[in-house]
Amino acid sequence: MDASTSKTEEVSGVDMFERFQRLRPPSFSGALDPVLAKHWLNRMAKMMRSLGCSDAQKVILATYAFEGEADIWWEGMLRRVSSDYEWTWTEKKRFNEKYFPSCYHHEKISKFLKLEQGNMTVPQSEAHFDELSRYVPKAVEDEEYKLKKFKEGL
Structure with missing residues (x-):
């Protein structure tokens, strides 16, 4: 050089x-x-x-x-x-x-998989869903699966 x-x-x-x-x-x-x-x-x-x-x-x-x-x-x-x-x-x-650490990451994945609306409003539930979905990018790459998962939690 x-x-x-x-x-x-x-x-x-x-x-x-x-x-x-x-x-x-x-x-x-x-x-x-x-x-x-x-x-x-x-x-x-x-x-x-x-x-x-x-x-x-x-x-x-x-x-x-x-x-x-x-x-x-x-x-x-x-x-x-x-x-x-x-x-x-x-x-x-x-x-x-x-x-x-991976244990924290796994905890976030578990919360995503068990996510339910509960007493949250739909916009609050959507925000929580989006926040947790960052930890499972492969799972939410498929828009159809992502929509299905969100609806299941409502």
Whole structure:
């Protein structure tokens, strides 16, 4: 790689960082509340989509927002792999393993499967359905199944 290519990539990275900062990204300190962790990760993913980041940029920018315990955890992750390892956004599963444990995820799936309207209004029930359906994306990909499941809960 010649010097001009390196300089172009560096400027592009700096520009992306400035655009990211203008969005005022939320920091993440390692909250043990899975809802907060999932909310933070979803918000970051939304920002990354709006910026059109590469996979590598997503990791760099998101982990820049780590503070406190989360930053310590990330530094440990970096020490466990070789320095030339290329982190990708698909490895957000490591974040989920740490801050959104599978037992919590399974609890949300169970709540989705048992969801009933009860004393909620239809709009409240729909909002609750949509919120829980995020944890079972494969199940609600099929619009017909999704509608059937929603009607069963009414």
